Amino acid sequence: MRLVLLGPPGAGKGTQAARVACRFGTPHIATGDIFRANVAEGTELGRAAQEYMDRGDLVPDDVVIAMVMERLADRDCQAGFVLDGFPRTVNQAEALDRSLAEQGSPLEAALSFDVTEEELLRRLAGRAAAQHRADDAEQTIRHRLEVFAIKTRPLIDYYAHRGLLVPVDAIGPIEVVTKRILVALDGRRRPA
């Protein structure tokens, strides 16, 4: 299964991506996690990304696209992948489409996580306290939500036009949301 997950910060993408990837036996590729690991290790990529991450801004497209394309070229991605946090801009989505088209293995679905803003702010405040993520401070959270609205939300239309969009009600217990995702994906694979 070749999947991307779209949704604002705090929508539960990371949690669900891990569960869905496990279910399909494919890698879970979380761009935010890759950047955080690089920042922690002090790599060149980490240094390039850190200032953007701390501000709650997007890392420039060329940096992210090169990183993701390199990861998708790994053998373990041949059978599929769950991309979590990428694409976040139309430019990134187009680069992904081009690359997958060249390999003759297009994307199968784009899951879009629907959550109210009130619920997002509640979840993100909880995550800031639990994980000490610098980018989960309140002001930065608001900025990240704005960045999502401006740069990433257009991808909902982008994938809807391509017939790939699968909206998911992301409010509810973790297992319930996973079940909704699996049922929706199953419905696409076996159209009535």
Ligand code: AMP
């Ligand atoms: P996340 O853990 O997915 O919320 O990502 C944390 C931060 O990493 C984001 O706020 C961005 O600064 C950066 N980042 C992750 N994925 C991307 C992406 N696809 N494009 C640009 N920046 C990204």
